Amino acid sequence: MAHNQELLAETNVIKFKDQDFNSLRDRCLSRGWLFEDETFPAMASSIGQKLLREKFFSNIEWKRPQDLSNGSPHFILEGVSRFDIQQGKAGDCWFLAALGSLTQNPRYLQKILMVQSFSHQYAGIFRFRFWQCGQWVEVVIDDRLPVVGKEYLFVHPRNDNQEFWPCLLEKAYAKLLGSYSHLHKGYLPDALVDLTGGVVNTIHLSSSPSHLLTVVKTAAMEGSLMTCATPNRDTGSAVMANGLVSGHAYTVTRAEQIQYRKGQEEIICLWNPWGKTEWKGRWSDGSREWQETSDPRKSQLYENKEDGEFWMSCQDFQKNFSHLSICTQTPITLDYGNTLRERWSLKVFMNQVVLRNTPGGLQSKAHYLFYVQEQTEGTNVVVSFTVTGMPPSMEAEKEQFPLNFQVFQVTPRYGSQSPSLGFPGLCCCPLLQCYTCSNALGLHVISSPDRVQGAGKGRRAGEQFHPTFRSPVQSINYQHSKRNFTASFHLNPGTYAVVPKKQRYETGFLLRIFLKMPDSDRYRTSGILNESPSETGSQQSIFYRYAQQGQEIDATQLQSLLNQELLTGPPGDTFSLDQCRSILALMDLQVNGRLNQEEFTRLWKRLVTCQCVFQNIQKSPGVLLSSDLGSAIANADFLAGISISDELLGLMTLRYSDPAHRVSFPSLVCFLMRLEAMAKTFRNLSKDGKGLYLTETEWMNLVMYN
Numbered sequence: 002m003a004h005n006q007e008l009l010a011e012t013n014v015i016k017f018k019d020q021d022f023n024s025l026r027d028r029c030l031s032r033g034w035l036f037e038d039e040t041f042p043a044m045a046s047s048i049g050q051k052l053l054r055e056k057f058f059s060n061i062e063w064k065r066p067q068d069l070s071n072g073s074p075h076f077i078l079e080g081v082s083r084f085d086i087q088q089g090k091a092g093d094c095w096f097l098a099a100l101g102s103l104t105q106n107p108r109y110l111q112k113i114l115m116v117q118s119f120s121h122q123y124a125g126i127f128r129f130r131f132w133q134c135g136q137w138v139e140v141v142i143d144d145r146l147p148v149v150g151k152e153y154l155f156v157h158p159r160n161d162n163q164e165f166w167p168c169l170l171e172k173a174y175a176k177l178l179g180s181y182s183h184l185h186k187g188y189l190p191d192a193l194v195d196l197t198g199g200v201v202n203t204i205h206l207s208s209s210p211s212h213l214l215t216v217v218k219t220a221a222m223e224g225s226l227m228t229c230a231t232p233n234r235d236t237g238s239a240v241m242a243n244g245l246v247s248g249h250a251y252t253v254t255r256a257e258q259i260q261y262r263k264g265q266e267e268i269i270c271l272w273n274p275w276g277k278t279e280w281k282g283r284w285s286d287g288s289r290e291w292q293e294t295s296d297p298r299k300s301q302l303y304e305n306k307e308d309g310e311f312w313m314s315c316q317d318f319q320k321n322f323s324h325l326s327i328c329t330q331t332p333i334t335l336d337y338g339n340t341l342r343e344r345w346s347l348k349v350f351m352n353q354v355v356l357r358n359t360p361g362g363l364q365s366k367a368h369y370l371f372y373v374q375e376q377t378e379g380t381n382v383v384v385s386f387t388v389t390g391m392p393p394s395m396e397a398e399k400e401q402f403p404l405n406f407q408v409f410q411v412t413p414r415y416g417s418q419s420p421s422l423g424f425p426g427l428c429c430c431p432l433l434q435c436y437t438c439s440n441a442l443g444l445h446v447i448s449s450p451d452r453v454q455g456a457g458k459g460r461r462a463g464e465q466f467h468p469t470f471r472s473p474v475q476s477i478n479y480q481h482s483k484r485n486f487t488a489s490f491h492l493n494p495g496t497y498a499v500v501p502k503k504q505r506y507e508t509g510f511l512l513r514i515f516l517k518m519p520d521s522d523r524y525r526t527s528g529i530l531n532e533s534p535s536e537t538g539s540q541q542s543i544f545y546r547y548a549q550q551g552q553e554i555d556a557t558q559l560q561s562l563l564n565q566e567l568l569t570g571p572p573g574d575t576f577s578l579d580q581c582r583s584i585l586a587l588m589d590l591q592v593n594g595r596l597n598q599e600e601f602t603r604l605w606k607r608l609v610t611c612q613c614v615f616q617n618i619q620k621s622p623g624v625l626l627s628s629d630l631g632s633a634i635a636n637a638d639f640l641a642g643i644s645i646s647d648e649l650l651g652l653m654t655l656r657y658s659d660p661a662h663r664v665s666f667p668s669l670v671c672f673l674m675r676l677e678a679m680a681k682t683f684r685n686l687s688k689d690g691k692g693l694y695l696t697e698t699e700w701m702n703l704v705m706y707n
Contacts, residue, residue: 035125049182089155093184097274099192101252132198193328217256227253244281346613553595627658
């Protein structure tokens, strides 16, 4: 059984409507059929009544690409580009603008697009993946597209190519949401999150920072997805006199400072999913500004083409657009310009439910605890909700976000008669009924500078946690969206609780709490990483210093690398050769006893997470207690959705802690990485989720190497 558990973990996705792509394709190939998807049929129901009413479609036919193209169709031809996308008659610019930005980030894009073809093993079936509430979901579709005559109803290939990946991806997203009608008039944050699983920071341009150029360039350097939108204006026509479209979404591609006359001007580049309609003002295609500039980069920046992409000044951008949305895998705060060195820890609460309110008070008393341990500058906490299971009325375009929530500062108390916390971060407390807030929908944040001393520390055996909540005094307005809401703010050191509330319907949600980590230079003590291992350039240079002939690293070289580059402290807190062999085996996709650069990159990302987890929950610098292993599991983002029993957790404290019940950083790394591999291996090998069958050889290969 020559495979690695990390490889299995990467393929752990949910099959939408229980459709397995490989088995469906193989069945069609064996019988000489072209796939027809009964779960999303070639019928009016898949388009949806809202579009059928508004657009007055008639005589709709469903045809495959080979019946529509002048030549041989292609899935992808000469790479993926935003210029491959041409919006159709659905108002899904919010999705296409996000998709256009996604094409600039291959790392994100490869999670969405599978390698597919109209020639090799073609059976009329395609698949795509989208992020849904903490998990990737694979959606299978057939390639029948709705047309009227020779006109595509929705996204269509450009006139000069026959690339069908945008049309098919749009269809897969429509199937995921229920119909093409559900793509009609949506929200940018929802599309950005569904395509990346990231977190969205929305900047309102009416009060945007003066350093907007730095914001965009910083986000672009990070590989962020950036979109923006114009406000709805009653002009009698969708296209305004200045060339912009009212109530429309655009992709932001880059920003530059360019020489103009005797000074400098800040300009920003945008792309319109319509494909041709462009800005007509200053710095537009063919404008006087481009003719007058003497900037040596002019030939690199400017191209006068009707492709939907154009430049405009940052000043005009702020005047004509309402907001800028920036989506990243982890937050980047833009308070002080370039902040790419920031490190964040993450707490994830999946499959949560808040019940509806009753006249007698709040039914759901759940609250979610987090700890701000050290003072940091600027934004240091980001709270992100993703809602599931919305009721039908949420399809109404003007319906507000279905949850509101508050953030309270908490004063911990302990007592043997208190309700049990059960697990760090979630408990039920009747005191919440005393603090139900009648303020408008929004996020309420404590502004008290008081620091809670000893929160979670020094608890005697048998005592249980019972928090006292202080009233919230500061509000942050919510961002209008159907399914996603993110709020960023600054909190002083202390213990806090996020308290969700729902007025009418029971609501399921995913909650993510991002906490900024302090500067790692303050933690150069035993067992702690010396520096943030998140910079790609530094990571690559370290790899090449230790790799065999610049290609691969074995366990001995990995031990030297980890101990010399990352750790300081006594020998007991360093990585042993046996630990490095274990770590290498978990990352060894090729099963050759060595790590190549790609495998090392995967390991490095987990080291970053483990570092954040260790520093976030340590009781003092360099000291992590075995009793905190449960918290470590909850804080590790690559363990999202994985939990273990109290009995197994007890065994793990014996396995990974020393006689003083302390867990070193190397031990924590080994524990968290092995837990991920073993949990996801079971899920991938089990057919029913309850058990699995292995031959003796498979079992021995699995447990003896990995």
